Amino acid sequence: MSIAPSVVPRPIFPVTAKVAPAQLQEVSKRFGDTLALDRFSFTIPPGELVALLGPNGAGKTTAVRLLLGLAHPTSGQARVFGLDPRDAANRIRTGAMLQVGKVPETLRVREHLALFSSYYPDPLPMAEVLEAAGLRGLENRLFGQLSGGQKQRALFALAICGNPDLLILDEPTVGLDVEARRAIWDQIRHFLRGGRSVLLTTHYLEEADALADRIVVIDRGRSIAEGTPADIKGNAHGKQIRCATTLDLETLRTLPTVSTVRRDGDIAVLIAGNSEAVVRELLLRDSSLSNLEIRSAGLEEAFLALTHSQTEVA
Numbered sequence: 001m002s003i004a005p006s007v008v009p010r011p012i013f014p015v016t017a018k019v020a021p022a023q024l025q026e027v028s029k030r031f032g033d034t035l036a037l038d039r040f041s042f043t044i045p046p047g048e049l050v051a052l053l054g055p056n057g058a059g060k061t062t063a064v065r066l067l068l069g070l071a072h073p074t075s076g077q078a079r080v081f082g083l084d085p086r087d088a089a090n091r092i093r094t095g096a097m098l099q100v101g102k103v104p105e106t107l108r109v110r111e112h113l114a115l116f117s118s119y120y121p122d123p124l125p126m127a128e129v130l131e132a133a134g135l136r137g138l139e140n141r142l143f144g145q146l147s148g149g150q151k152q153r154a155l156f157a158l159a160i161c162g163n164p165d166l167l168i169l170d171e172p173t174v175g176l177d178v179e180a181r182r183a184i185w186d187q188i189r190h191f192l193r194g195g196r197s198v199l200l201t202t203h204y205l206e207e208a209d210a211l212a213d214r215i216v217v218i219d220r221g222r223s224i225a226e227g228t229p230a231d232i233k234g235n236a237h238g239k240q241i242r243c244a245t246t247l248d249l250e251t252l253r254t255l256p257t258v259s260t261v262r263r264d265g266d267i268a269v270l271i272a273g274n275s276e277a278v279v280r281e282l283l284l285r286d287s288s289l290s291n292l293e294i295r296s297a298g299l300e301e302a303f304l305a306l307t308h309s310q311t312e313v314a
Contacts (some may be wrong), residue, residue, distance in 0.1 A: 087190035105144025120162035
């Protein structure tokens with residue numbers, strides 16, 4: 001997939017540091033008896049990418065829908081460029097790529113782009129959008145004839161074609177191979193260099209680590225951590241130990257200084273404050289231990305530690 005590295009959307013409006021492109025202030029949202037968001041607040045500053053991370057059902061999609069004006073807070077306030085998200089002026093400044101919703105499969109890629117571009121006063125040239133999304137040569141193909149990865153790239157193209165100031169990306173690289181995913185990352189970085197802002201939700205923690213200026217971790221509708229990727233990773237105390245072992249998870253949890261344990265296929269993954277002591281104990285208890293690897297804990301381990309601690313509290 002060939003993607004031009006130089007596609008940077010041109011501004012429609014001057015970007016001002018005085019008004020946050022997007023903000024939720026003490027927002028609660030109920031769906032019947034279900035509390036999806038509980039006094040949840042976060043801000044997307046101008047020119048930054050904020051990654052909203054959380055387990056399934058944490059409230060990420062609800063937050064996205066509020067910022068797009070697809071839902072209204074039960075209490076609190078949602079603002080986009082200082083206005084109600086449903087304000088027409090915000091519609092032409094915001095682009096979105098969502099997991100939900102269907103795109104007519106009987107229209108060609110170029111027809112979809114032409115239709116979406118017509119909604120905006122200053123859309124990007126179609127050739128630039130096709131190049132940015134890696135869709136060169138596919139513009140005359142029916143959407144229904146695209147592969148899963150090609151459909152994701154087409155949805156990304158629809159999100160950027162209007163030349164927005166705020167881009168909301170909900171799981172944008174699901175179904176993409178490594179090359180295509182990293183190519184989309186490059187385009188997101190260039191988008192940001194134009195002074196624009198991005199809200200990203202993703203289950204690929206490597207993606208958040210690579211792209212985000214700031215990360216907000218949400219669980220059960222509440223913010224449980226916020227900071228730079230380095231700040232969040234600071235919540236994962238100790239080292240990650242990976243190994244193939246015959247010891248079960250319950251036994252591994254009893255080892256000294258081990259905070260979390262999980263399986264990654266046939267490999268056990270442990271986070272321990274004293275990795276040397278844990279490795280000595282593993283070797284004593286399991287003579288068949290193999291594939292031993294020790295490394296610094298990363299964003300995934302911090303995320304698991306944060307959300308696991310919330311589960312224990314509940």
